Amino acid sequence: MRPVGFSTGLLADGDFHRGVRLLRERSVPVIELSALRAPELARLIGLLDGLDLSAFSYISVHAPSDLEAGREGEAIARLQIVRGRGWPVIVHPDAIGDFRSWTVFGELLCIENMDKRKPTGRTASELAGVFDRLPDASLCFDIGHARQVDPTMNEAAVILRTFGGRLRQLHMSEVGAGSTHNPLTASAIAAFRRVSHLIPDEVPIILEALVSEGEIETEIARAQEALPAQQVRVAENEIW
Amino acid sequence: MTEPAGETTALDQLRQKLGREWPAIARADRAAQAMRAQLRGALRNLDSVDTSIVVFGSLARNEWTSKSDLDWTLLIDGQADPEHLTATQRISDRLAALDIPKPGRGGVFGKMAFSHDIIHRIGGQDDTNQNTTQRILLLLESRAIDRDEAYDRVITQILHRYLLDDRGLIYGGGKYKVPRFLLNDIVRFWRTMTVDFVYKQREHAGEAWALRDAKLRLSRKLIFVSGLLLCFHCHLEMPAEIRRSLSENSIPVLVDHLKKDVQSTPLEIVAAALLSSRASGQTARNLLDAYDAFLAMLDDPQKRGRLKELRWEDLHADPTFREMLEISHQFQGALSKLFFEEDPDLFDLIKFYGVF
Numbered sequence: 139m140r141p142v143g144f145s146t147g148l149l150a151d152g153d154f155h156r157g158v159r160l161l162r163e164r165s166v167p168v169i170e171l172s173a174l175r176a177p178e179l180a181r182l183i184g185l186l187d188g189l190d191l192s193a194f195s196y197i198s199v200h201a202p203s204d205l206e207a208g209r210e211g212e213a214i215a216r217l218q219i220v221r222g223r224g225w226p227v228i229v230h231p232d233a234i235g236d237f238r239s240w241t242v243f244g245e246l247l248c249i250e251n252m253d254k255r256k257p258t259g260r261t262a263s264e265l266a267g268v269f270d271r272l273p274d275a276s277l278c279f280d281i282g283h284a285r286q287v288d289p290t291m292n293e294a295a296v297i298l299r300t301f302g303g304r305l306r307q308l309h310m311s312e313v314g315a316g317s318t319h320n321p322l323t324a325s326a327i328a329a330f331r332r333v334s335h336l337i338p339d340e341v342p343i344i345l346e347a348l349v350s351e352g353e354i355e356t357e358i359a360r361a362q363e364a365l366p367a368q369q370v371r372v373a374e375n376e377i378w
Numbered sequence: 379m380t381e382p383a384g385e386t387t388a389l390d391q392l393r394q395k396l397g398r399e400w401p402a403i404a405r406a407d408r409a410a411q412a413m414r415a416q417l418r419g420a421l422r423n424l425d426s427v428d429t430s431i432v433v434f435g436s437l438a439r440n441e442w443t444s445k446s447d448l449d450w451t452l453l454i455d456g457q458a459d460p461e462h463l464t465a466t467q468r469i470s471d472r473l474a475a476l477d478i479p480k481p482g483r484g485g486v487f488g489k490m491a492f493s494h495d496i497i498h499r500i501g502g503q504d505d506t507n508q509n510t511t512q513r514i515l516l517l518l519e520s521r522a523i524d525r526d527e528a529y530d531r532v533i534t535q536i537l538h539r540y541l542l543d544d545r546g547l548i549y550g551g552g553k554y555k556v557p558r559f560l561l562n563d564i565v566r567f568w569r570t571m572t573v574d575f576v577y578k579q580r581e582h583a584g585e586a587w588a589l590r591d592a593k594l595r596l597s598r599k600l601i602f603v604s605g606l607l608l609c610f611h612c613h614l615e616m617p618a619e620i621r622r623s624l625s626e627n628s629i630p631v632l633v634d635h636l637k638k639d640v641q642s643t644p645l646e647i648v649a650a651a652l653l654s655s656r657a658s659g660q661t662a663r664n665l666l667d668a669y670d671a672f673l674a675m676l677d678d679p680q681k682r683g684r685l686k687e688l689r690w691e692d693l694h695a696d697p698t699f700r701e702m703l704e705i706s707h708q709f710q711g712a713l714s715k716l717f718f719e720e721d722p723d724l725f726d727l728i729k730f731y732g733v734f
Contacts, residue, residue: 254427254527288531290538295630315457335627378620378631 141196141342142361143168145309148319148348152178158189164354168196170228170307170344176202176209183216196342198226198248198278198307205233214239221246226306228278231259237271248278248306251297253286253317260287262296269301276306279337281330282313282346291332298336299376308337310361311346321347322360330364339367388649392666396659400666402674403441403645410442418524420472424465428456430522430529431469434487438521440643441597443677448473449481451512455493455528466490486511493532497539500563507570514567517608517640518601533640537633548624555613555621556731557636564605571598588699589685595706596672603713604644607651610727611639645669655721665712671705 143166146157154171161169169191173179179202191197199220205213217227221243228248234240240247249268252259259265260283269275277297284294298305311319312326322330343365349357393399414437425431434449436442450473452466466489473480481487486508496513499505513536522529540560541547547557575594579587612632620628639647652662675681675698684698693699717728 260527287527288534290535290630290633292534292538292630292633296634332626373623373625373627376627376631378617378635 139362140339140365140367141168142166142345142358143170143194143196143342144345144354144357145170145172145200147172147174147200148346149354152181154182154185154189158191160351160354162190162193165193166354166358167194168342168344169194170198170200172200174200174203176204176206176213178202179213179216183219186219196307197223198228198342198344200228201230201233203230203233205235207235210235211239214242217243226276226278228307230256231265231268232256234268241272241274244274245276245306247272247275249275250278250309251280251283251287253280253283253313255317261293262300265297265301269304275304277301277304278307278309279305280309280313280346281333282309282311282319282326285326285329286313286315286317289329291329294333295336295376298333302336302370305337305341308341308343308365309346310343310364319346319348321349321353321357322364327360327364331366334365335368335371337365338370388646388653389666391653392649392662395653396663398663398666400670402670402672402677403666405677406436406442406673407440409444410437410440413437413442414521414523416476417473420476421469421523424469424472425452425523425525425528426456427525427527428459429454429462429465430526431524432491432516432520432522432529434515434520436597438519438643439597439601439645441645441673443673443682444679445479445676445682447481448478449487450523451487451489451491453491453493453516453522453528453532455532462490484508484511493528493535496532497535500539500543500559507574510563510567510570514564514605515601518564518605519644533637534633537636537640538629541629541632541636542626548626548628554727554730555616555624556609556727557612557632558609558731561606561609561731564602564609568598568602568605571602584690586686587690588688588693588696588702589682592672592675592685592702592706595702596669596709599709599713600648600669601644604639604647606728607647608636608639609731610724612636613727614723651724652716655716655724657716657720661712661715661720664708665716668705668709668712672702672709675702675705 144161146154146169149160150157158169171182173182182199199217201217202213220227224246226246226248227243228250229240230252231249232252249259249265249272251265254260259268279297281294284297285291287293312322314320343361345357345361347357421431430453432451432453436446437448450469452462452469454462470488491512495509496516499509516533517536540557544557544559546552547555572594575590578590612635620631648665652665681698685702688696688699717724
C-alpha cells in the first residue's frame with residue numbers, strides 16, 4: 139500500500155488543529171501542513187510546537203503561493219524551523235522571486251509542477267528551467283495539474299521520466315477546468331493509472347481535494363486505486 | 379508547428395550538399411516569418427491558455443507569397459465562454475484592418491474550432507469534411523501565432539487518439555510499425571481534397587480552376603506526401619528496443635516522436651526524407667527546383683492572376699498553364715523516383731500501405 143494522506147488546506151480550511159485531528163483519528167500516516175495563503179504561514183509556525191504530529195511518518199509544509207516582493211525573505215526566515223525539522227517545503231515555482239535565497243533548503247525544497255493557468259512550471263521543459271536554478275531541489279509532482287495540462291498524460295510521463303530521480307511526494311486531486319481541486323472521479327483514476335508504473339511505491343501521496351470528514355477514507359481508497367502499488371519500471375519501450 | 383530556434387534545417391543541408399539555391403522558397407520562408415511576426419503584434423491578447431490563434435496553409439508552411447490567403451481559426455480547448463465569439467470577431471476585425479485577404483470560401487476557416495469535436499469525432503457520421511480538414515491540417519500545416527498551450531494540447535491529444543486506438547500498431551505482430559489509423563485518415567483527407575477539387579470546379583463554374591489545379595498538383599500534394607512520411611518515419615526511425623516491446627506505455631514516446639514532424643513544415647519533412655533516404659541528388663534537385671518554380675509562379679502577380687482568370691477553353695494553349703503543368707510533372711516525377719524507384723525502404727512501405 140502506498141502511503142496516502144491529506145493536505146490540511148481544503149480538508150480543514152486552514153484550521154491546523156482540526157486537520158491534524160481528523161487525520162490522526164483515522165491513522166492516516168501522511169500529512170501536509172498547508173500555508174498556501176501568506177498569513178497562514180506565521181500562524182502555522184506559531185502553532186508547530188503545540189501540534190501533536192507524532193503519529194505521522196511523513197510531514198511536509200506547503201509554502202505560500204502568493205509571496206509578494208519583499209515578503210519572500212520573511213517567509214524563508216519563518217520556514218527555517220521547518221528545514222530544521224527535516225520536513226520538505228513545497229513551493230510553487232512562480233512564487234519564487236529570488237532563487238538563490240531558496241537554495242538554503244537544498245533537497246528539502248520541493249518544486250511543484252503547475253496547472254495550466256500559471257505562466258511557468260507546467261511542463262518538463264518549463265520545470266527544467268527551474269531545476270537549472272535550483273539544482274538540489276526535489277519534485278512535488280501534482281498529478282492532477284499534469285493531467286489538466288495534458289489529459290493524455292503524455293506530459294506527466296515526460297515529467298516523471300525526466301525528473302523521477304527528484305520525486306519526493308505527490309499531490310493528487312481531480313483538477314477542474316477552473317483549476318479547482320476536486321475528489322477523484324473514475325476518469326481521473328483511469329488517467330493516473332497510466333503513469334503509476336513511473337511512481338515508486340514509497341512516495342507519499344497528498345490528497346488535496348475538498349472532501350467532508352465522512353469522505354476521507356473513501357478518497358484515500360480512490361487514491362490507492364489510481365496508483366496501485368507496483369515496482370517502478372521504465373521499460374526500454376519508453377525511451378526513444 | 380512552433381517557431382524554429384534557428385538551427386540548420388534539412389533544406390539548408392540540401393542547399394549545401396547540392397550546391398543549389400531555391401530563391402522563391404527562401405523568399406516565401408522569410409515572408410511567412412515576417413507576416414507571423416506582424417500578426418503576433420496585431421493579435422496580441424486575443425488568445426489565452428485555453429485558446430490559440432492558429433494559422434494554416436501557406437503561412438504555416440512558410441510559403442507565404444504576395445497574394446496568399448490567410449486561413450486561421452481560434453482553436454478552443456477549455457471551458458465554453460461566450461467571450462470566445464467576441465475574440466473571434468476581434469481577430470477578424472484586426473486582420474481586416476491589416477488588409478489581409480480573408481480565408482477561402484470553404485467555410486472551414488475564419489471562425490472558432492473546438493477541440494472536443496476534433497479529438498473525439500474521428501470517423502463516423504459526425505466527422506464532417508470540415509472536422510476532418512481541421513484535424514488533419516492541424517497535424518500537417520498549422521502553426522500557433524502566439525500562445526500555443528491549447529494548440530499543443532490539442533495536437534498531443536489528436537496524436538494520442540490515433541495511436542491509442544491503433545490496436546494493430548501496439549499489439550499487432552506485423553513487421554511494419556506504421557500508425558495505420560493515422561495514415562488512413564491522412565490518405566482519406568488527400569482523396570477528399572481531390573474529390574472536392576472536382577466538386578468546386580462544378581460549384582464555382584470553373585472559376586480559378588487552373589490556380590486550384592496548380593495547388594492540388596503541388597502544395598496540396600506536398601502536404602499529403604509529408605503526412606505519408608510522418609507515418610513512415612514512425613516505422614523507419616523506431617529504435618529496436620521500442621519495436622520489440624510496444625505497449626500502451628510506449629504511446630507517450632511515440633507521440634513525442636510524431637510531434638517532432640508535426641512541428642516541422644511539409645517541405646522540411648520532404649527535404650529530411652531526401653537527405654536520409656537513398657534518393658539521388660538529381661531527384662532532390664528536381665523536386666525542390668519544381669517546388670521553387672511553383673512558389674515563384676504564385677509570387678508573380680501576372681502569372682498567378684493568369685492562372686486565376688484562365689477559362690477552360692483557353693487552358694491548353696496558354697503558356698502559363700503549360701509552364702505550371704511542366705513544373706507539376708517534374709514534381710510528380712521526383713516523388714515517383716523517391717517512393718517507387720530509388721529508396722527500397724520507402725518502396726516497401728508504399729507498396730504495403732499505398733493502396734490496399
